[in-house]
Amino acid sequence: MDLQKINVKFFVEEPGAVSPEAFVLLFNAWIQAADGEYYDIADYAHVEAGPGILLIAHEANVAMDNTGNRWGLLYNRKQPLQGNNGEKLRRVLKAALENCRRIEEASSLEGKVRFRADEALVLINDRLSAPNSEATFKALKADLETAAHALYGNADFVLERESEDPRKRFSVRIKAAGRFNVAALLANLDKGTGNGNRRAAS
């Protein structure tokens, strides 16, 4: 299975620490600094449990997303990636975390936004290549484990499907034991794979 359209979400520690409008302001500042990379901002804070505030670009959208009533940073890779699935997952995880770090460090947010780094949601935005089924899970489990391992080093982690509803997109939650922060995960990814203990997915 050639994984594309990989999405990754990291959840905020404290929802409501800042208002959604703060992200409109922040993303606007990112646009001003980016010289044409980002196309626009879409603000859907008025719908419940929705896509929140999106920063639209060609390669990937970045959003402060509230799907499932859980605010978090969603990195939505749209353009195809080269490499094997493990490499692609790592690239997307890294890009998502870099955006998380940028948010955590944004002076306009005064350090109020922190991400829970012990949990990551990996979602494949393509029902054709990755239907939400146990078969897809089996086919991707090794790649996901490798990615989780790269992310959490030697820590224990579990992989679980977010939902078994076949209408939904295939998504897997990676939950690690212990406390992590964004910087640590980025450092892990930069280090490459370690030899951590791995627990079978439940």
Added chain:
Amino acid sequence: MAQSLDWKEKLKSRMAPDLAREIDIFETQIELRKQGKLDERVFAETRLRRGVYGQRYDNGQRHDGQKVQKLKLPSGGLTKGPETVWDAPGMLRIKIPFGGLNPEQMEALADLSEEYSDAISHVTTRQDIQYHFVHIDDTPTLMRRLAAVGITTREACGNVVRNVTACPLAGVCRDETFDVTPYAIACSNFLLGHPDTQDFGRKFKVAFSGCKQHPCGLTTMHDMGAIAKTAVVDGQERRGFEFYVGGGLGAVPYKAQLFESFLPEEELLPLAQAISRVFARLGEKRNRARARVKFLIANLGIEEFRRLVLEERAKLEPDPRWRDYLSTVRQYRETPLKPAASLNGGERPRGFDAWHATNVYRQRQPGYAVATVTLPLGDITAGQLRGLADIARRFVKDTIRTTVEQNIVLRWVSEADLPALYEALRQIGLGEANAGTIVDVTACPGTDTCKLGIASSRGLAKELRSRLSEKSFELDAAVKDLRIKVSGCFNSCGQHHIADIGFYGINRNINGYAVPHFQVMLGGKFNDNAGAYGLAIGAVPSKRIPEVVLRVTDRYIKERKKSESFQDFVGRIGKKETKAMLEDLTQVPAHAVDASFYRDWGDPREFTLTDMGVGECAGEVVSQAQFTLAASERELFEAQVYFDAGDLRKAVMTAYAAMVQAAQALVKTQLYDVSNDEAIVLTEFRKRFCDTELFYDKYAGGKFADYLFKAKETLQQQNGMKQDGALRLLQEAQLFIDAAHSCYNKLSALRVASPAGGQAANQGEG
């Protein structure tokens, strides 16, 4: 493309063959455009007619509040229309005739919004669904997945018949004359892709209403509006329509005029066809601003327009589709999922009563109700749409409709189920009350995504919604029922003219700064099928509009006479007094004092008009001849594909068909109605273009025309076509089509291509 082919394979058996073929053709057109083989204007109108619309910043630049940025769009110079960069995100409009949806369709819409858009389905003021931030390369796949659930995007945009709308209460309304739904369906199907609707200078909008007094159908603001009516003819009650033409909002709003006080049902489709023909023939083609049918009628006068239409009607060849559907019209019925039962007694969850008061309509059928799902700004998330599909399956099956007030209704809810329904809606964040009240503000996309937007209609609507919903419990009943509608510019997609309180975006330059403003319109009438248009009172800075709403409504509450309507109140106090009442709100503080006035709602950037683009609402005026020429190019492309695959027989036949199509394109410039019959096309082509030497090349003489006739002979004789022979025929076909293009351009330049038989003077222009 590879992925699209996979979906194509997967959905093959689920798409209607004609729909599947149309999408294949569109995919080929995309490919041709990428290869530079399809003119950008022709491609623009082609994609518009497939619902593939432009979006703000698709010219490749955006003002970031400090400077204009050139967007990094990898497609470089490739365009999908004039000043429209290929890779720039666009909008896809999805036609939902009469707003009718079923759960399977809702699920498909939810899925597609997630995979190709921003996880939001937006309900428009004409019962369509729109996706934003869509890449054009994804559109064939989107169309296939929609086609698999019986939805088309065809003719959702462009100079064609747009979505046919109808009252969302049709069939269950307590006041309707009869259910207009089957007529709306028949009209939509009949006009979709009809040859007589393909050569308009502008869009054409059709609406149906079950009664005259309620607002649901908004027939008087449509190009063609039909209100259900019965009459006793020869002692028998007959169905028909009070039939209107020439309405429309936009910068210059016109109320539709009565065409026929009773049009018998069997005349509905032929009359629509005759009107289409007259509009195509005589409607303005050059000046888009005057190209809607309302201007044609204003120019001709309704009497002359009626005479021309009836004359056209008399000439029409009978079409069995005019009447075929009538045999089943009276049997058209929706079936409820649950037995009728009253609401009495059951436990009512918290918030239910308020929701029930504004969002529930008691149906004509005892024990059943229509529940309105309030969508903020017409937006619904993918998760909510999927959840709503589940709710529909649980309570009503497939009796779901979108509304022109950007909501969704579930019809045939057993009244006893209402509390459980409310609870289920609440759980997916759709339990908001206030449907159809002052809180339920309607807005067009405005500067969020529309290229023509001047001010942020959605930003303002959001602000008004939030302020008004906080006060909704204390709002006076007379105020609660008022409607607010906001457009981002004068084009009125938000339907500001027909609101009690309407606004449209404008700009004012103050001390060297652009300042977002809204023009205040008061006293429009949503009732009586959009019975009156509001009065422009004056421009107020965007940031002061919430105060306008408060001031106007407060004064109405205080000073209205007993049961005086808002329209009557506004009329009574007069424009001068109303303007004076708002005078102080028109002031803009200096930039240094309050810079927030120089930014729009929900947008942190300093306000500017730099981002306004060229709108695509009007589409490109592309003649039928140009479309046919483009189709011949596509056909030749397919011939090449057959050739490459080694199917020589199919290759030469397809190449020949492409040549015939190119010849037909030229004939169309003189004989609009030319048949598709090959022999007739060849005869007409010979008579009009060869014998007259119009098709002669300056240097090659009649050589290119000879290729066509020679190809026909080759096909007739050919036994076992050889590869080099086939290749030659393909090459000659290309030369013939190129020559047809040159001839068309020459004729356009010379304005020789004047139509025969009373056709419009500019029908063949390029």
